[in-house]
Amino acid sequence: MKFKLLNYITLTSILIILGLIFWYDLNWGFIFVPGIIWVLIVSIVSSNIQWNFFLKSISKGNPEVNKIALTFDDGPHPEFTPKVLELLEKYNAQATFFCIGRNVEKYPEILVKIYENQHIIGNHSFTHSHKIDFNNKSKWLDEINSTDDKIQNIIGQKPQFFRPPFGVTTPHLAKAIDETKHKVIGWNIRSFDTISNQNPDKIVKRILSKTKPGSIILLHDHLPGIFTILEQLLPELQERNFTFVTVDELINYESV
Structure with missing residues (x-):
């Protein structure tokens, strides 16, 4: 459930940034920010078994x-x-x-x-x-x-x-x-x-x-x-x- 929520938030963030890029001509580099944050979060929670992120x-x-x-x-x-x-x-x-x-x-x-x-x-x-x-x-x-x-x-x-x-x-x-x-x-x-x-x-x-x-x-x-x-x-x-x-x-x- 936590992982699905993280994926949902990441995907939603990417879509929002895409919209901002097209509407406000933002730098395309911003599109990578949610993915980088996703990788960092997954790396941290994977290494902390006590947090019960992926499994109990x-x-x-x-x-x-x-x-x-x-x-x-x-x-x-x-x-x-x-x-x-x-x-x-x-x-x-x-x-x-x-x-x-x-x-x-x-x-x-x-x-x-x-x-x-x-x-x-x-x-x-x-x-x-x-x-x-x-x-x-x-x-x-x-x-x-x-x-x-x-x-x-x-x-x-x-x-x-x-x-x-x-x-x-x-x-x-x-x-x-x-x-x-x-x-x-x-x-x-x-x-x-x-x-x-x-x-x-x-x-x-x-x-x-x-x-x-x-x-x-x-x-x-x-x-x-x-x-x-x-x-x-x-x-x-x-x-x-x-x-x-x-x-x-x-x-x-x-x-x-």
Whole structure:
């Protein structure tokens, strides 16, 4: 609805400018202004999943309950994901792992470990390609359904949740999700742990300063620094009496 309204306003603006050009001999360069504004708006809203511009997503839970959700993207990883699982078990923390289909295909035994530790597994596309945001609906369906099939073949359950690569949403993705019926999960705390020159202490400090009841925290389990981050983060959050839960519990979602 929001996207249709934006398109309507843009088209109307172009028609008005065309009229002004013919009636008042305005410079033809003005005809490009609505299009430029459209591109800028779409670029901004696509990159902010919390704004729910193209599709509905959930980026936080109940702010009145002292529960938070740790979420890990881009795994499973053969070396780092098992270490993450060990730390989560040490602190009795449940989490949600948004897995890439091709990694699931390579490391099915790691996916089984995640599942056996009673964490939730979500869909994070099959390729996580840097060009994935240009996919049409058909290609998005291939990405999502292929990953669902891989995960279901390994653990016997189809993922209920989906997180877009890079957190970017598009009209074509929205159409695909409307068909697959996944719940789209965003976040309200981004750790920026993928930035190579980030100091783990700064990452932990940033997360701690923003964490509130109902927070969904974005982390990545394919990075070598994740173990150091969690070693500091988990005990500190635990001392603040936060309970680590899976996304479905945080948002009170019942699987069907």
